[in-house]
Amino acid sequence: MRAPFLVPALLRFPGSSARQDSWGRLLKITAGGAQLSTAAPLAKGETVQVLFELGGEKLRIPARVTHASRDDDGQPLADLAWSDMVERRRLARVLLEVLAKS
């Protein structure tokens, strides 16, 4: 299923990385991870906290960058794997609810 919009996400980095908050669009969301298009270049292995809203629920899920590349427009693209099992289960429930309603 494809949502009629791209889910915007706020990106927060660990204090140790001394990086400013950034933002991006989630191109794909699954219970295990996501694909993110962002203006901030991300590196493989980097951790980032992703804050977004889905199905009326606010989610804040720590993730690890499993693959980093650039899209055809030269914009950074990252594959993320959710690293918090509790939040991951919550996201799975939200996804099921959203998909059941569609």
Add this chain to the structure above:
Amino acid sequence: MAAIGLLAKEAADRELLGLMLGELGHRAEGAGRLEEALEFARERKPRAFLLVDGGGADAESLTRELIRAFPLMPVVVALKTRDASRAVALMRVGAAEVVAPPWTPEDLKSSVSKGLRFQGTALTAASAAPASRSPVWYALAVGLFLASGLGVASLQRAERDRAAAAARVDRWELPVRHPAGLAFDGKSLWLVEWFTQSFYALSPSDTSVQLVRHLTAETPVAAAFTAEAMWTVSADGSVMRRMRDDKMTPLSRYPKAAPNSAGLAFDGLYLWTLDARAKVLRKHLVDRELTVISTHRWRGVKPAGLVFDGRTLWSLDAADRRLLRHSLERPEDVIEGVPLPEYAEGAYIPTGVSWDGSRFWTVGEAKDGRGPARLVRHKEEER
């Protein structure tokens, strides 16, 4: 070469971004104000719009306005100050992309290009498949396949139940006789009763009365809610902004701002009133005077209510027993009419309408004015 609209309050920003868009092969047309931008969009039908946020311009409301008028046109926002939360807020109201400062032709190129190829997020409940698949994975996959068969059957049954529930119409007799309006605050339905000068908060599940407020100094005829406030209008045309508390504490009063009011609605940006005598819809700026910024002819027979459903305005025509749909762009045009067969027998006259996020509710007064009022929850409309 795609025409791109450019809305920036400051001429220097228009010049800079116009040059960059030109370098990227787009034909940019600059505007300093929303009205100019809307006119340009109507005449030239640009492929996308680029807005500047900051420097006295609020791109959040501008984005909303542009998308409301041209829902399919991508809007890209260029921030003057880097602020990630602001960027996310802009994307939530509909901006296709947000460009951070300092603006570069490369960033602009990728953002505009993305905006033009706008697609939605792909959602799937399953995780990505693991790289190496073990026998356990295959066993789970077979299990999942069998479970999904059962799941599909169960979903089909759920869909049948949902369709039956959506087609159902519910009616309740109310402990009031002279309803004048109806509003929904996200949790409760608010019934406006002019004769006893009261507001009744009703539970949408069983219409039990949760709260009653009597206003001794005014005769209320309509109400509407925003996220922060409750708006009411009285028979003398005075509009009141109130706190959303149990006491409905008054915050501001706008004398004679909405004469002969049959309905009140808030579209997220502007307050709309329906004048029953002049048969006009008025669009008000939410400022100190509730300034009327435009007036539009209402083309029904007997106006009785007004509501915003998140996308368009709907008015209630008590004589034709119909709901009339109006676009925000050209409210004088009726783009759809929904008959209300629940009022066909003529025993009740509809006097108020509301929307709970999925269905319309109407309230009707008994024709002789002696019997109890009737509340109707209508079937879900195809939208």
